[in-house]
Amino acid sequence: MAHKLEKEPPKKYDYFAKPDGEDIPQKLWYTLQPAVAAALSLSTIDVMLMSKPKGYVNILMRYAYVSFPVIGCTAAFVLTSNFVGALRKESDRVNWAVGGAAAGGVVGIWSRKPSTGCLCAIAFGFLGALRKFAADNNIVINPTDSRAHFSLRSGGYDYTLAKEIPGKYTTGPSK
Incomplete structure (x- = not known):
């Protein structure tokens, strides 16, 4: 009897498995x-x-x-947040806020407007800190188990609010 060699699916990389400042090349590759x-x-x-x-x-x-x-922006965020994390020896929201501010600076350089860069740095820094807060507190932002409502296979899904009861169910006694 021959055994089938089944390959295990490759493990998906978990960005939050290691603290900021560690595993930087893999984190950069994963985000790029x-x-x-x-x-x-x-x-x-x-x-x-x-x-x-x-x-x-x-x-x-x-x-x-x-x-x-x-x-x-992606490279600036990952490298800056991990550099600050390695420098501070902490993995918290400050690293992600600084990384977001660096990504906003890239937008400012691209647009050639300092005001745009400052506003994007503030916004991206806030969003980075918010994302790290969500990750630390197990708040799911992008659920992975949801089904697409408009796809090639969505016609087979049942979206009715009150499904039919199977079998020979009647509404009452017949007269």
Whole structure:
């Protein structure tokens, strides 16, 4: 009798498993993957629907103009929050607020407006501290077990408020 060798699914990386300042390359890689995907998607939308540049060089320049700030914000946040965490030897909301402020600074440099950079630094710093608070207190922000309401398979879902009772149920005695 032959045994089937079943592979275990690869373990999903947990960003919060190690404190800030540790495991920095893995944390950076984990966060850069969706950032690059989002940046390329936004760049494609910009090139095809809004700016419509002519020529390969102009298209690549537009991709860089839209993509690099998104990737830069992600890298600035991860590297700054982990650097501050390693420096302070603590893993708390302050690290994430400083990382968010660094990401807001990248937005200010990209927009070439100091006021935009300051406002984004304050907003991203607040959001970073809020996200760390949620992670520390087991508050779920993005549930993973939810079903998509509008997808290819959503037609098979039952969204009725009062489902039919199965069997030969009657509403009362027949006359």
